Amino acid sequence: MSSLLDVRSLSCGYQNQVIVSSLDFSVDHGEIACLLGPSGCGKTTVLRAVAGFSPVFSGDISLAGTTISSDKFTLVPEKRGMGMVFQDYALFPHLTVGENIRFGLGKSAGNGQQNRIADMLDLVRLPDLSKRYPHELSGGQQQRVALARALAPQPKLLLMDEPFSNLDTDLRQQLSLEVKDILKEQGIAAIVVTHDQQEAFAIGDKVGILADGELQQWGSPQELYHHPVNAMVAGFVGKGELFSGVCLNEFCVETELGTLEFAEPCCVAAGENIELFIRPTDLKPVVGGKTASVKSLEFLGDATRYQLQLNNGRKVEAMAREPLRIEAGDSVGVEVSVHKPIVF
Numbered sequence: 001m002s003s004l005l006d007v008r009s010l011s012c013g014y015q016n017q018v019i020v021s022s023l024d025f026s027v028d029h030g031e032i033a034c035l036l037g038p039s040g041c042g043k044t045t046v047l048r049a050v051a052g053f054s055p056v057f058s059g060d061i062s063l064a065g066t067t068i069s070s071d072k073f074t075l076v077p078e079k080r081g082m083g084m085v086f087q088d089y090a091l092f093p094h095l096t097v098g099e100n101i102r103f104g105l106g107k108s109a110g111n112g113q114q115n116r117i118a119d120m121l122d123l124v125r126l127p128d129l130s131k132r133y134p135h136e137l138s139g140g141q142q143q144r145v146a147l148a149r150a151l152a153p154q155p156k157l158l159l160m161d162e163p164f165s166n167l168d169t170d171l172r173q174q175l176s177l178e179v180k181d182i183l184k185e186q187g188i189a190a191i192v193v194t195h196d197q198q199e200a201f202a203i204g205d206k207v208g209i210l211a212d213g214e215l216q217q218w219g220s221p222q223e224l225y226h227h228p229v230n231a232m233v234a235g236f237v238g239k240g241e242l243f244s245g246v247c248l249n250e251f252c253v254e255t256e257l258g259t260l261e262f263a264e265p266c267c268v269a270a271g272e273n274i275e276l277f278i279r280p281t282d283l284k285p286v287v288g289g290k291t292a293s294v295k296s297l298e299f300l301g302d303a304t305r306y307q308l309q310l311n312n313g314r315k316v317e318a319m320a321r322e323p324l325r326i327e328a329g330d331s332v333g334v335e336v337s338v339h340k341p342i343v344f
């Protein structure tokens, strides 16, 4: 089956100022995609282009095989069959919850409107709040109503712009997972804009990393974490550092951490210079070694985090899950436990 949404060679922005260019990605039916990236990288700009609020400079966007945006044509937002949920909920303050959802239905659903409103309120777990006004609801409840309003007309694709960022951390995690369940239950595809990597990984089937005006990588959370295409993506989706190395053979690299051996090949030829990206969880201090000294350590409950200073003065972070007889000031070795390192 072909994709639901196809974005091809998209370039978009404002008043002839290009914000993102050469963007290519697809969203499948029922798939949740997250656009992730630093503030100002253009996530909302891309969402606006998909929604039809902004024209595209070049490339095209198609939905279910039909072109909805190109440099010559922009289908108006209300004819795209897309729903939108915003960061600030954007509910009508003078309308009750039920009336807000009815607004989402427009003239559709006819006599079935009341049933549809009740179904939507059940879906977002607010069955008894139809008569309340938005100011009588918590932030999380308001966002549930905004979701119900957007889902009521059965959109082909739901667009969500930082939908959870006004909520506190616990509620944010809980609601984001609930929304994921609701979308999966209803089989509705979505694009969610967020700057929170953990949120993107928790709810996204696919995640796109936007930075420097380009889509750096589009893939599953696992692909991004284990096979990042560059150091920017590697560092954005988890902690880690680059270490320069010289290959001794295809399994063995000389670095400032010492000679590292890997179970899987990581080099092409002996003598080749490479950059290894190594995460703190892959580095462990070892009692009795002489590669580094322990500057400090923090017990986190399920692991201990160590700040180490290598003999050349560089500071690195390491983690160990098991208890080690190591204290601040000790001299230690550094064990690298990774089968196949990330190499650039």
Ligand SMILES: Nc1ncnc2c1ncn2[C@@H]1O[C@H](COP(=O)(O)OP(=O)(O)OP(=O)(O)O)[C@@H](O)[C@H]1O
Pocket: 014, 019, 037, 038, 039, 040, 041, 042, 043, 044, 045, 046, 195
């Ligand atoms: N209406 C506008 N007119 C001109 N420039 C704009 C407009 N809206 C946004 N921009 C600029 O476009 C760039 C991308 O903005 P955008 O809102 O898409 O980023 P973002 O990744 O969603 O950021 P954030 O995470 O902070 O919301 C920014 O440099 C911003 O200043």
